[in-house]
Amino acid sequence: MANIKTSEKKSKAQSMGMHTEVLTGRTQQKFFNPDEAENFYYFGTYDVDFNKRTDLDVMNMSAPEANKEIDNLMSQGYGTIVIKNPQGKHSLGVGILNKLNLIFEGSLGYFGMGSCDGPIVRINGRVGWSCAENLMAGKVVIEKNAGSCFGAAIRGGDLICKGSVGARTGIDMKGGTIIIGGDAGAFTGFMMQRGRIIILGDVGINLGDSMYDGTIFVGGEIGSYGSDAVDAELTSSDQDWLRRKLKVAEIGEDFDVSKMKKIVAGKKLWNYDNLEPTEKKGAI
Amino acid sequence: MCGIAGLIHRGKSSNVGSELQGMLQALKHRGEDSTGYALYGDTDGKYFIMRFKVGENVGEGSSSVMEDVSVYDERKKIVDQTLSEMGAKIVKEERTLPYSLRYEIDYETKDLLDFSQRIESIPGVEILSMGKSLEVIKDLGNAKMVCDRYSLDKLVGTHAIGHARMATESGVDIKSAHPFWGYPFSDVSVVHNGQLTNYWNNRRVLENKGMRFMSECDSELIAVYIAQKMREGASLEEGMKDSLTGLDGVFTYFVATKDSLGMAKDTMAAKPLVLYESDDLVAMGSEEIAIRSVLPQEIDTYDPFDGEVKVWQI
Numbered sequence: 204m205a206n207i208k209t210s211e212k213k214s215k216a217q218s219m220g221m222h223t224e225v226l227t228g229r230t231q232q233k234f235f236n237p238d239e240a241e242n243f244y245y246f247g248t249y250d251v252d253f254n255k256r257t258d259l260d261v262m263n264m265s266a267p268e269a270n271k272e273i274d275n276l277m278s279q280g281y282g283t284i285v286i287k288n289p290q291g292k293h294s295l296g297v298g299i300l301n302k303l304n305l306i307f308e309g310s311l312g313y314f315g316m317g318s319c320d321g322p323i324v325r326i327n328g329r330v331g332w333s334c335a336e337n338l339m340a341g342k343v344v345i346e347k348n349a350g351s352c353f354g355a356a357i358r359g360g361d362l363i364c365k366g367s368v369g370a371r372t373g374i375d376m377k378g379g380t381i382i383i384g385g386d387a388g389a390f391t392g393f394m395m396q397r398g399r400i401i402i403l404g405d406v407g408i409n410l411g412d413s414m415y416d417g418t419i420f421v422g423g424e425i426g427s428y429g430s431d432a433v434d435a436e437l438t439s440s441d442q443d444w445l446r447r448k449l450k451v452a453e454i455g456e457d458f459d460v461s462k463m464k465k466i467v468a469g470k471k472l473w474n475y476d477n478l479e480p481t482e483k484k485g486a487i
Numbered sequence: 488m489c490g491i492a493g494l495i496h497r498g499k500s501s502n503v504g505s506e507l508q509g510m511l512q513a514l515k516h517r518g519e520d521s522t523g524y525a526l527y528g529d530t531d532g533k534y535f536i537m538r539f540k541v542g543e544n545v546g547e548g549s550s551s552v553m554e555d556v557s558v559y560d561e562r563k564k565i566v567d568q569t570l571s572e573m574g575a576k577i578v579k580e581e582r583t584l585p586y587s588l589r590y591e592i593d594y595e596t597k598d599l600l601d602f603s604q605r606i607e608s609i610p611g612v613e614i615l616s617m618g619k620s621l622e623v624i625k626d627l628g629n630a631k632m633v634c635d636r637y638s639l640d641k642l643v644g645t646h647a648i649g650h651a652r653m654a655t656e657s658g659v660d661i662k663s664a665h666p667f668w669g670y671p672f673s674d675v676s677v678v679h680n681g682q683l684t685n686y687w688n689n690r691r692v693l694e695n696k697g698m699r700f701m702s703e704c705d706s707e708l709i710a711v712y713i714a715q716k717m718r719e720g721a722s723l724e725e726g727m728k729d730s731l732t733g734l735d736g737v738f739t740y741f742v743a744t745k746d747s748l749g750m751a752k753d754t755m756a757a758k759p760l761v762l763y764e765s766d767d768l769v770a771m772g773s774e775e776i777a778i779r780s781v782l783p784q785e786i787d788t789y790d791p792f793d794g795e796v797k798v799w800q801i
Contacts, residue, residue, distance in 0.1 A: 291776045312774055312776055350761070350790045
């Protein structure tokens, strides 16, 4: 059990109750030893062969049944799985922590591909609300439109929608890249903390409202800026990155990125104004 | 949570009762305290169709007070007598359930306000809908239960809207169930998903203008609000666009009239809606699975944006 001692230095953040204790002594943290690599097992992962391919018809399956079957197929080494007849079902493909080629021949409902870490996914239809929420790594490509809260709270990976998306795209995102080929709705980038959003079309009202950090690039018209979202200079390195990213994403390769607008956080929110740099970290 | 669904066939009729039942049943996980249908059937337009109730469903889960069934008969008699006094002739009468009735009425009038006020002055009586095509049917239970109870699966018409309700801000009863009739306008109905935060302010203003509220369900405000705008001369689309600023809160709602269907989404876009649109059919619902119940093949759908209003004609 770790010993707990109270920090003697009283900062403003501490007086606000943000952090009053520090841990000392032994912790539960384990350090990785490369010599013991074979003993480590990452739960929910399998050795799969991308050339080993199969189809899975989920027409008459519930979402838990379909997801268990995907897991079962991965455990058998299948590295490419084609899902037939998803029929707009909710929560398909969630929690995949594996390298995997996953293809949906149809549309998904809410929370499709949520909490994934690693798969390469192509969805040949539309997705509902909160697609790829909490994505850690991998790539998810949607050929048609997407609903609201697209890429909510993602930490990493590439999330690409070739059509238009609803409201609150990239809400609370903490990393990764979201690319939209069409238009985006209101409150895009709401409270985003890190990562990048690229929108080739128009975007709705309150863009980047209350964003802490991160960058938003917009190719079309902006309905209005949200609180603390401000314009920034589009540098040549930004343009190089945009060209490279759009090419990799197979979307808008010929798009004139030099005319895109770059929006960042003005960092005038209360926590940026009132706290010292070391305290900001605690506040966030 | 609640779920809403609607569809309109353009240039043809279809079995809208069965189609809407499938759409609403697909949304039953969003709420099955009550389910309601507003169906626009094929009629010759000669007579008014009046759907009304003389009591509540007091079955399991209901928040209504138990009444002796005999009072239903008493109320029905007074309704019949009042209709006679107003010169309205009952051409056809159906009593699906002890508390739920459907009349076809031969009545010459354009303003239904006086008519409705007299009928609803009878204690315990509420007109669910009035129109030449519209029939509002709502009751406790999920879509299939209500559809079976009222034999709606064979109803043929051009368009329909419906609602699967999870009661959150008012009782589990028929009077709080959707759709709401756009009193006192013939053939106007509304379903809503969301919460309205300036309900009481708007209600007081509208009541002072002579409009009536039968429940304390915030969604009823939309029907009354749109109806009042239309009374003042606005078109359906104008009234809906006005509601985006006049109503405060989060909402997605549908309005249907005799020959049109409209949708509106608030400026926060906080409530879901998925829409499919083709030359001959528009289908929409809170979730894509509702649309899939009538269009199982791969289709292109999208989410309307914040502050969007759309109206389609049959």
